[in-house]
Amino acid sequence: MAGRTPAHRLLLARRHRALRRARRQRIGLLRSLGRDNRLFPRKLAVTREGRWIIGVAILLGVGAVNTGNNLLYLVLSLLISIISISGILSELDLKGVTAERHYPRELVVGEAATLRVSVRNEKKRAGLHLEVDEFQDVEALDQQPGFVLHLAPFEVGSAFIVARPRRRGPIRTAGLRLSTTYPFGFARKSIIREASAHMLSLPVVERVDLQVPGGRDRGEQERNPRAGQGTELRGLRDFRPGDAPRDMHWKVSARRGRAIAREWESEAARTAWIDFAHLRPGGIRAAADGSVDPICLDRACSVAAGVAEALLHAGLAVGLRSFGGVVEPAADPDGSGQVLLGIRRHLAWLTVADAPPPPQWPLDDDAWADRHDAAARLAATLAEGGAAAMAGAEGRLGRERVLVLFASRADVALRGEEPTIRVWLDDDGAVLRTERIRRREQGAA
Numbered sequence: 001m002a003g004r005t006p007a008h009r010l011l012l013a014r015r016h017r018a019l020r021r022a023r024r025q026r027i028g029l030l031r032s033l034g035r036d037n038r039l040f041p042r043k044l045a046v047t048r049e050g051r052w053i054i055g056v057a058i059l060l061g062v063g064a065v066n067t068g069n070n071l072l073y074l075v076l077s078l079l080i081s082i083i084s085i086s087g088i089l090s091e092l093d094l095k096g097v098t099a100e101r102h103y104p105r106e107l108v109v110g111e112a113a114t115l116r117v118s119v120r121n122e123k124k125r126a127g128l129h130l131e132v133d134e135f136q137d138v139e140a141l142d143q144q145p146g147f148v149l150h151l152a153p154f155e156v157g158s159a160f161i162v163a164r165p166r167r168r169g170p171i172r173t174a175g176l177r178l179s180t181t182y183p184f185g186f187a188r189k190s191i192i193r194e195a196s197a198h199m200l201s202l203p204v205v206e207r208v209d210l211q212v213p214g215g216r217d218r219g220e221q222e223r224n225p226r227a228g229q230g231t232e233l234r235g236l237r238d239f240r241p242g243d244a245p246r247d248m249h250w251k252v253s254a255r256r257g258r259a260i261a262r263e264w265e266s267e268a269a270r271t272a273w274i275d276f277a278h279l280r281p282g283g284i285r286a287a288a289d290g291s292v293d294p295i296c297l298d299r300a301c302s303v304a305a306g307v308a309e310a311l312l313h314a315g316l317a318v319g320l321r322s323f324g325g326v327v328e329p330a331a332d333p334d335g336s337g338q339v340l341l342g343i344r345r346h347l348a349w350l351t352v353a354d355a356p357p358p359p360q361w362p363l364d365d366d367a368w369a370d371r372h373d374a375a376a377r378l379a380a381t382l383a384e385g386g387a388a389a390m391a392g393a394e395g396r397l398g399r400e401r402v403l404v405l406f407a408s409r410a411d412v413a414l415r416g417e418e419p420t421i422r423v424w425l426d427d428d429g430a431v432l433r434t435e436r437i438r439r440r441e442q443g444a445a
Contacts, residue, residue, distance in 0.1 A: 008369050015368065018289075018359035023137050042091065043190045050186035053079060083186060090189040093182045096123030097151075099132060099159075099193060101176065106345075107165045107201045109298065115161040117176065119148050127151035129182045132159040134173040135192050138360045140166055140201070141173070165201035168298045168348050172362035173197045202344045203298060208306035208431060210421060212272070212314045212400060235263050271329045272316040272400035274343075275390055275419065276304045278323060279382075280352045282408025283427035292355035299429030301347040304404050307423060308343045316400065320346060323353035323378065326392040353388075354379045387413040407432055 046054070057079040064072035102116040115134075121127040133145035146159030165171065176197075179190035236249060239259030252260045280286070284296045304320070311318045312332045319329030320343050327346045332339040351357040356372040363371065378388060403419035405412075408427055424432040 011369055011372060012365050014289075015359040015365070019137070022360055042094070043192070045188045045190075047181065047185055047188055049184075053083065053186055057083070082184065086184045086186050087189070089183050090180050090187070092125060093128055093130070093180045094178060094189060094191055097121055097127055097130060097178055099176050099178060101195075101197055103197060103199060105199060107163065107171070107199055109165050109168050109201055109204050109302075111204075112162055112164045115146075115163050117146055117159045117161060118156055119151065119159055119178075120156045121151035121153060124153050126153060129180055130159070131179040131181075133161055133177050133179070134163070134197060135175045135177040137174050138362070140171045140362075142166060145179075167295045168201050168203045168301055169294060170349065170362045171197075171199045171201055200345065200348050202341075202348050203301040203305050205309050205340070205344070206299070206302040206306040206431075208303060208310050208423065208434070210307065210310045210314075210402070210423075210434060211436075212311060212316070212421070236260050237263050270316050270400070272311045272318050272402065273329065274304060274307055274311070274318065274320045275401065275403045275414070275416070276300075276320060276322045276347070276350075277388075277390075277403065277405035277409065277412070277414060278350050278353050279388075279406065279409045279412060280355045281406045281425075281427040281429075286355055287358065289359075290356060291358040292352040293358055294351040294361060297350060297352060297429065300404070300406070300425055301350065301429075303423065303425060303429060303431055304347055305340065305344050307402055307404060309340055311400070311402070312340060318343070321390045321392045322346070322350055323374075323388070323390055324350050351375075354382055382412060385413075387415045389415040 057076060060072055060076040060079065063069070064076050098120045100118045100120070102118060104113060104115075107113045117132045119127075119130060119132060127148070128150055130148045130151065131145045132148070133143055134141060142164045144162040146161045148157040148159050151157050173196060174192070175195055176193040177190050178193065179188050181188050236252060237260070239248060239253070239261040243261045247261045247263075249260045249262050278297050278300065280292050281296060284292060286292050308318050308320065315331070315333075317329040317331040318339060320327040325346060327343050330339045330342075351361065351371055352375070354375055356375045357363065357368060359368075361368065382388060400421070401417060401419045402421045402423060403414070404423045405414075405425065406427060406429075407424045410424075418437060420437055422435040422437065424435065426432050
């Protein structure tokens with residue numbers, strides 16, 4: 001914690017205590033301690049069939065003691081032998097098995113993705129009926145485990161986990177869990193490979209109808225003072241090697257006695273900015289520590305991504321401003337989707353701007369503390385009646401500015417120019433209405 005203030009160290013200590021408490025509540029005290037493979041190298045969970053066989057063994061033991069019947073003692077010893085053999089064989093099955101992830105870096109909320117895991121058997125015996133899944137301290141993924149039914153000695157196989165993110169944002173798992181119920185299915189024995197996986201869950205794109213003028217319409221290009229390949233004449237200059245012959249101004253060249261070329265102004269795509277006011281919705285209550293789960297912004301982020309998609313389809317260069325940063329405007333003339341992807345990545349990282357993130361939100365300690373401080377400053381500004389300022393310099397706004405905000409926070413003052421379009425959201429993030437502001441309401445002629 002070098003370089004951190006005492007207040008930051010205290011804040012992070014509280015966070016770590018809250019994380020440990022949440023882990024114990026979710027998986028229990030013994031399993032929480034069992035995360036350390038040095039204390040409990042193997043984790044054991046008795047299956048339904050195992051409970052039946054243990055129950056039968058206990059009943060046979062009670063009957064054998066009460067009756068002294070040798071046949072009951074024989075059956076009891078047989079059951080105990082089967083249970084012991086099951087434990088030994090499952091231990092030998094897991095021993096010497098390693099796993100390596102081959103994951104995509106980004107997932108999409110609610111969409112199933114296939115996560116490939118390479119499983120290597122490094123022992124001289126075959127590995128049978130191995131199950132692989134991600135161990136999570138916080139349930140961020142709905143997953144179906146992957147299976148490898150048979151691995152010959154020193155063979156490498158592949159297991160495919162089907163995962164579906166529950167929420168938007170960063171996802172960090174605690175490790176890979178290798179499990180087996182071999183040979184009889186009485187118990188599930190597992191070992192956790194302590195290696196975290198980091199993924200980003202992108203918001204889905206919700207369609208929004210903005211009805212904006214097309215950026216490729218006649219007269220809808222913005223002039224740029226730089227020289228380029230436009231249609232507006234910038235001036236004349238001497239002809240240079242590499243200039244196109246069609247740019248030669250023949251009459252002026254003949255009059256001046258040397259080659260003169262036309263120089264054109266470059267054109268820039270019409271720019272639209274999206275201002276996303278990701279404040280706490282009025283109907284969402286904060287936790288006891290004042291934090292708000294960023295999951296309440298998931299649908300609002302999907303709407304903001306839908307607004308960006310609508311503007312890009314209209315041929316505009318689109319940028320995004322939030323309280324957490326800026327995505328510089330860019331057009332997508334070839335429809336590759338890279339501009340929208342960059343906006344969705346930015347939206348995936350956003351938390352509630354005027355409330356600290358909960359302790360379990362998977363940010364590094366320094367980033368989490370920075371978000372906590374920024375939220376406290378913004379909340380203090382709003383409490384004093386001040387205006388909230390989004391990231392980015394003013395004066396760079398284009399001809400279209402779309403403000404996306406919760407209707408329950410309409411009383412919050414935002415710095416900057418008046419928007420040309422307002423997208424009102426309810427507390428769940430769904431679109432209530434889309435409102436275009438008339439020019440006379442903006443003070444324009």
